[in-house]
Amino acid sequence: MLVDKVPDTPVEVLVDLLTKAKDIAAACGSVPEDLKIHLQKALDMASGLDDYLEKMTTQESQPLAELYKKTMSHDWDRVYEEGKTKFRLPKECITGHVEGQTLKMLVHMSHASRVLEIGMFTGYGALSMAEGLPEDGSIVACELEPYLKEFAQPIFDKSPHGKKITVKTGSAMDTLKELAAAGEQFDMVFIDADKNNYINYYNFIMDNNLLRLQGVICIDNSLFKGKVYLKDTTDSNGLALREFNQFVSDDPRVEQVIVPLRDGISLIRRVSVTSERSLAQCEITDDEVFRGVKGRPVLDRMRLDGKVAYVTGGGQGIGRAFAHALGEAGAKVAVVDLVPAKAEAVAKELFLKGINAIPVSADISKPDDVQRMVDTVVSKWGAIHIACNNAGVNKNSASEDTSLEEWDQTFGVNLRGTFMCCQAAGRVMLKQGYGKIINTASMASLIGSSRGPATLHQQYSQIASKTACHMGPAPNCKGQSVKQEHAVPHPQKQLSYNTSKAGVVKLTQTLGTEWIDRGVRVNCISPGIVDTPLIHSEDLRPLVQRWLSDIPAGRLAQVTDLQAAVVYLASDASDYMTGHNLVIEGGQSLW
């Protein structure tokens, strides 16, 4: 702790008072030794706290360290005397390391993507929060003094996170009015400016819905050196904060806690509008639309916390994306793949992200492997709530040349294998009285091949015969709905694949209706052409242009385009959906 500092927090005031008391005691011969020892212990206790917090808090980034140094070494009195700032700004205004890290973590933990700061000073808090934001997150920082924007900007520019910060100079209240008029909303608001206006900022934010549902307001200096609770306080800022804290504590729209970190940080959370206190004040239709089903707003109903899932073909491509999506939504995930190393690699990725995951190797065309997979998951986690049957193979050949071997192999995995997985997982789910099965079908279930000019057709047949891949759907063919004279040649000839995927849809529809009354929903996802490394091979590159011309969305699907669908179908939000084929193909099947 800096001894020459003006005491700025309750602990610093305490240290100051204890130091003075200790010095007096030391100078006075009649003070009992015990009292001196206790004074020293109290001083050690108080003076050690901030240093310890400082040391144990994750080190600040280089740009933040630079910003702190630049702020502390700047001659703020001179700046004021030269008329560059309207007010004399004490360098102690800065939030600093521990508080900056706290703000950054709050941004992270609240999953905020839009932040509002009222009172930026040299931007330490703004940059700390920016570091906690996702790449496309943003902060609006309000600051009265234009000089401070110029001061902070060069360091913002050095940080990869600086571009997330927009500084609005001028009166914060004017900026708030501007933001409200533009319909802006924020996930987190940090109020750290003129203390006597806190109550006005707070009320304006709440009354104009500048704070999102489930948003958080953080208030700096809410203990104001202890003056908020000391009886002899006459300081106008201390009194303003005291009144503010009381006002928030009585406000039925929110709940709050004051964390005694540094000079106090209040955390204020909008409570659900469905709280009895709030409801008493207005007339509303009090039903599940208003309150949410079981009190859960729609996005919460897509959470999968506590659920157990497996994903076959989880070692790469679509299956890997599904495994990540289900895990991110809260499920434990068994990553199943034919190739043990692939299952292990993806399970490891999930584990690194804090998701409980296990690898399972299984060939889903083999009944014993399928049963072992299901038994492994049940013995590990006691249930299967989500069965994601995604593994598949794709082979290409002209129908007149398709061998029975190719047909059987394709059906063995895509249809027979998917059936075996549905049956084995379904038996567990029927016993549980609950389950979500999501099969991967394909756009191929909807559309068929069309013929182009012979030369192109032959050329593409050769190229496309190399598109066979083990997992997930591969490129498909022209929609039946398109008249032949407009048809653009589509090269892939994959009768067995198309037919097997049409079978997956029928399997899904049949199981989906047969099992729904026992709590098991069965749906499938039909992806269009998915952008995989395979598609970018030299051989296949010429085909991509042709495919693109048939996709209204103007691009191939990314595996991430499919992730929300699997989470939705795995969640309670889709409980009334069964036997459905959810087609995600950028509109291709409609052209």
Ligand SMILES: C[S@@+](CC[C@H](N)C(=O)[O-])C[C@H]1O[C@@H](n2cnc3c(N)ncnc32)[C@H](O)[C@@H]1O
């Ligand atoms: C305590 S400092 C902010 C510290 C800052 N949050 C940080 O992270 O270091 C308060 C800032 O609020 C600004 N301020 C005071 N009154 C204001 C107002 N009415 N509108 C906008 N900014 C204001 C001051 O110029 C000062 O820079």
